[in-house]
Amino acid sequence: MTSPVLLQGVPNSPYTRKMLALLRYRRIAYEFLIGVPEAAGLGASMGMPAFRRDGLPAANVGLAPTFYWPDASGTLTASVDSTPIIRRLEREHAGRSVLPSDPVLAFLDYLLEEYADEWLTKSVMHFRWYHPEDIEKAGAILPLALDTQLAPQAAELFTKMITKRQTGRLHVVGSNETTRKVIESSYVRFLKLFSAHLEGNAFLMGARPGASDFAVFGQLTQLTQFDPTPMALTLAHAPRVFAWVEHAEDLCGAACTEDDWVERDAIPETLLALLAEMGRTYVPVMLANEKAINAGHVEVRTEVDGTTWVQDPFPYQGKCLAWVRDEHRKLSISDRTAVDGLLQGTGCEALVQ
Numbered sequence: 439m440t441s442p443v444l445l446q447g448v449p450n451s452p453y454t455r456k457m458l459a460l461l462r463y464r465r466i467a468y469e470f471l472i473g474v475p476e477a478a479g480l481g482a483s484m485g486m487p488a489f490r491r492d493g494l495p496a497a498n499v500g501l502a503p504t505f506y507w508p509d510a511s512g513t514l515t516a517s518v519d520s521t522p523i524i525r526r527l528e529r530e531h532a533g534r535s536v537l538p539s540d541p542v543l544a545f546l547d548y549l550l551e552e553y554a555d556e557w558l559t560k561s562v563m564h565f566r567w568y569h570p571e572d573i574e575k576a577g578a579i580l581p582l583a584l585d586t587q588l589a590p591q592a593a594e595l596f597t598k599m600i601t602k603r604q605t606g607r608l609h610v611v612g613s614n615e616t617t618r619k620v621i622e623s624s625y626v627r628f629l630k631l632f633s634a635h636l637e638g639n640a641f642l643m644g645a646r647p648g649a650s651d652f653a654v655f656g657q658l659t660q661l662t663q664f665d666p667t668p669m670a671l672t673l674a675h676a677p678r679v680f681a682w683v684e685h686a687e688d689l690c691g692a693a694c695t696e697d698d699w700v701e702r703d704a705i706p707e708t709l710l711a712l713l714a715e716m717g718r719t720y721v722p723v724m725l726a727n728e729k730a731i732n733a734g735h736v737e738v739r740t741e742v743d744g745t746t747w748v749q750d751p752f753p754y755q756g757k758c759l760a761w762v763r764d765e766h767r768k769l770s771i772s773d774r775t776a777v778d779g780l781l782q783g784t785g786c787e788a789l790v791q
């Protein structure tokens with residue numbers, strides 16, 4: 439028997455939840471260490487107690503989740519970034535794939551995975567660390583979620599530290615006084631559109647989940663079920679989405695067949711409406727971010743929905759955009775024509791033109 443896949447992460451990390459749900463659905467055995475992965479002194483700089491298992495290597499960046507893979511000699515190596523890790527798991531474990539077999543659908547799945555990972559996450563970070571009620575809950579629970587046996591004094595200290603650190607990092611994702619409204623109203627629009635889609639479909643990708651479903655699920659675990667403000671918005675506008683998140687957490691018992699993917703000629707309007715939502719927010723911000731990076735500007739400034747958007751340049755998201763274009767370039771000419779036809783009018787066509 440092959441040994442379980444080893445990963446480390448934290449319960450309140452959307453990407454950790456994305457990957458745990460995906461491993462369950464794919465029926466890949468895993469060992470999960472709760473903790474903050476070691477890298478770049480992240481744990482030390484936060485004065486974190488030693489949650490880590492000794493001897494695990496550091497990844498190049500300290501992100502949750504971190505996966506540890508044995509190399510040919512059995513030595514563990516660390517890697518982060520859920521999107522390529524999903525593709526590695528596909529290569530190493532057969533069956534119950536989360537990548538649609540039709541390249542046209544697979545491209546849409548890739549785009550929506552990006553939207554969740556790079557845009558919905560702005561809502562997660564913003565809602566968690568912007569309004570007092572949310573800050574208070576996260577500050578109190580996050581330390582204990584890492585270690586339920588943490589001594590009260592240590593927990594208190596940790597609460598102060600994490601609150602100070604995270605509220606001071608909102609600018610990294612572009613949450614500020616100016617962008618607050620854009621982020622919050624885009625979350626509500628997303629909820630309504632996703633809810634409408636779920637009325638006729640079990641998942642984004644049809645009757646079986648794609649990588650995008652797990653990406654959306656990961657962010658929604660926090661937005662719908664942990665942080666008070668977005669949770670209340672979810673219950674008010676999209677109770678169906680709340681219920682969906684509870685379903686998607688554990689799909690290890692769900693059957694799936696090849697016919698369960700939505701067909702390229704039957705892509706529902708509700709999915710295209712989600713792409714149009716992506717075209718309204720994610721697309722202008724990603725393009726403006728790329729422009730600012732290329733021009734060496736210290737600020738990204740653009741318009742989203744008639745409102746000014748300002749944030750720090752985000753080099754990682756510049757790379758994400760290049761990867762989207764790679765995926766588009768890899769399509770055959772006829773598949774690319776089909777994709778371009780579907781994207782036409784959603785605003786997403788600007789990503790790949």
Ligand SMILES: N[C@@H](CCC(=O)N[C@@H](CS)C(=O)NCC(=O)O)C(=O)O
Pocket residue numbers: 450451452453454480500501502503518519520521555
């Ligand atoms: N693109 C990465 C993102 C992972 C990520 O951003 N993780 C967050 C937690 S949700 C993190 O560990 N952040 C540490 C920090 O902000 O310093 C992925 O897909 O896995």
